[in-house]
Amino acid sequence: MEFLDYILHIDKYLELILNDYQNWFYIILFLLIFIETGLVVMPFLPGDSLLFAAGMLAAAFPDQLNIYIVLVLLWIAAILGDTVNYTIGKTIGTRLVTMKIFGKRIIKDSAIEKTEDFFNKYGSKTIVIARFVPIVRTLAPFVAGVSKMHYGTFIKYNIVGGTIWAIGITLAGYFLGTIPVIKNNFEVVVLAIIVFSLIPIIVEFIKEKRK
Numbered sequence: 410m411e412f413l414d415y416i417l418h419i420d421k422y423l424e425l426i427l428n429d430y431q432n433w434f435y436i437i438l439f440l441l442i443f444i445e446t447g448l449v450v451m452p453f454l455p456g457d458s459l460l461f462a463a464g465m466l467a468a469a470f471p472d473q474l475n476i477y478i479v480l481v482l483l484w485i486a487a488i489l490g491d492t493v494n495y496t497i498g499k500t501i502g503t504r505l506v507t508m509k510i511f512g513k514r515i516i517k518d519s520a521i522e523k524t525e526d527f528f529n530k531y532g533s534k535t536i537v538i539a540r541f542v543p544i545v546r547t548l549a550p551f552v553a554g555v556s557k558m559h560y561g562t563f564i565k566y567n568i569v570g571g572t573i574w575a576i577g578i579t580l581a582g583y584f585l586g587t588i589p590v591i592k593n594n595f596e597v598v599v600l601a602i603i604v605f606s607l608i609p610i611i612v613e614f615i616k617e618k619r620k
Contacts, residue, residue, distance in 0.1 A: 419458050419459055419462050419595075419599075421595075423459070423462050423463065423466055424466060427466060427470065427473060427474065431473065434473075434474065435478060435479070435482055438459075438463055438479065438482060438483060438486075439482045439483070439485070439486045440486075441456075441459060442456060442459065442460070442483055442486040442487055442490060442575070443486040443489060443490045443493075444490070445490065445546070445547060446486070446487055446490030446491050446494060446546065446547060446550070447489065447490030447491070447492075447493040447494050448490075448493075448494070448547075456543070456546065456574075457541070457543070457578060457599075457602045458598075458599045458602055460483060460574070460575060460578040460579045460582065461578050461579070461581060461582035461586070461598065461599075461602060462582060462586075462595070463479055463483065463579055463582060464476070464479070464578070464579040464580060464581060464582025464583035464584075464586055465582045465583070465586025465587075465592065465595075466586075467479050467579075467582075467583055468582070468583045468584070468586050468587050469586070469587065469592075476579075476583055479579060480575075480576055480579055480580070483575040483576070483579055484571060484572060484575045484576055486575070487540075487571035487574060487575040488567055488568055488571040488572075488575075491536070491549075491550040491567045491570075491571060492550070492564070492567060494547065494550040494551050494554070495550040495551070495553055495554040495558075495560075495563055495567075496554060497551060497554060498550065498551035498552060498553065498554020498555040499554035499555070499557060500554075502551060502552075502554055502555035503555060506521065506555070521548065521552065523544075523545060523548075524539070524545050524548040524549055524551075524552045525552060527539060527542075527545055527549065528549075528552060528553075528556070530617065533558070533562050533563075533566050534566065535549050535553075536549055536550065536553060536563060536566035536567055536570050537566050537569055537570035537573070538570075539570070540570040540571070540573065540574035541574065541605070541608075550563070550567070578602075
């Protein structure tokens, strides 16, 4: 319940961090996005709502948070994170999949299978689509590395997906977050983001059915 509260009210938590750490806040934002996208064992961080909340804060506190710096840092973190994740998958992925801590697998078979299903359905486009799907977002570059996807293909889709995801959602928070009804009902926004994250999957599903 505490973790759910953190996700639904991440805007309040980020505001507290901004007030407490000031300029360090940029580094904290960078690390949060980098860790979620770069470390395959950390797929549960709320990346979408965090980006939106970061944009909201930049609009609310322009003297403390520069939107251009935020956009560049989050964009780099998103692309660099996926690149590191891909490298981990390519180098030690097969060993990491079977690794256990305290008798439990650190990467669940169900999560791997779900991500592999994405690749089977959407191919290389999974790297872009997965950006908007929690958990799969973190595992997609890892599975791409394990399956030895060509790096040139991966980095192309990585840059496209990272740009749309990091910059798009952050700017949405920046321009929409100042609207009172959105600012005062952030938990509804988070739920809407989750629904929105399903749209690419639905669109691709319809396309496949038509084919």
